[in-house]
Amino acid sequence: MNTFLRVALICLVFSLFSFQLKAQSKPTLIKTKYAYTFSGEASSTTIENLTQEILNLKGVTTCKPVFKLEQNKGQIIVFVEEYTRTSEGDVLFEPTDLKKIIIKNGLLPDELITEEQPK
Numbered sequence: 001m002n003t004f005l006r007v008a009l010i011c012l013v014f015s016l017f018s019f020q021l022k023a024q025s026k027p028t029l030i031k032t033k034y035a036y037t038f039s040g041e042a043s044s045t046t047i048e049n050l051t052q053e054i055l056n057l058k059g060v061t062t063c064k065p066v067f068k069l070e071q072n073k074g075q076i077i078v079f080v081e082e083y084t085r086t087s088e089g090d091v092l093f094e095p096t097d098l099k100k101i102i103i104k105n106g107l108l109p110d111e112l113i114t115e116e117q118p119k
Contacts, residue, residue: 027083031117034078036098040107041072050105054078059093076102079117 042050047065054063059082067074080093095112102109 027086029081029083032080032082032093033115033117034080034095034098035075035113035115036078036102037073037075037110038102038107039073039110042067042074042105042107046105046107047074050076050101050107053101053104054098057093057097058082058091074107 047067051063051065054060054076059080060078061081062077062079064077065074066077076098078098082092085092095114098112099109
């Protein structure tokens, strides 16, 4: 009887381990909203360039700029859809790229707000 329990326990451990490995390898889709406020003088061309560069980033599905000329302040709203990381080689969206693009276009980044969207 003792041997039977050992074999049953070993089978249980292996089945749980294989189930865990299978669950880890299945990527899930994550939808995230990023809202980055910025300030500075910007023309409509600058805002268009900013929007186009952001749309070229990996995982970005939508980019909506809002800019108030009289206050020289704006906000860029970006929606990203990507799968969870399954290996170290996966290239995912990096919020720091938003900051780099804002600075590259001569604007000053202020605050980044991140919000995971419902599935």
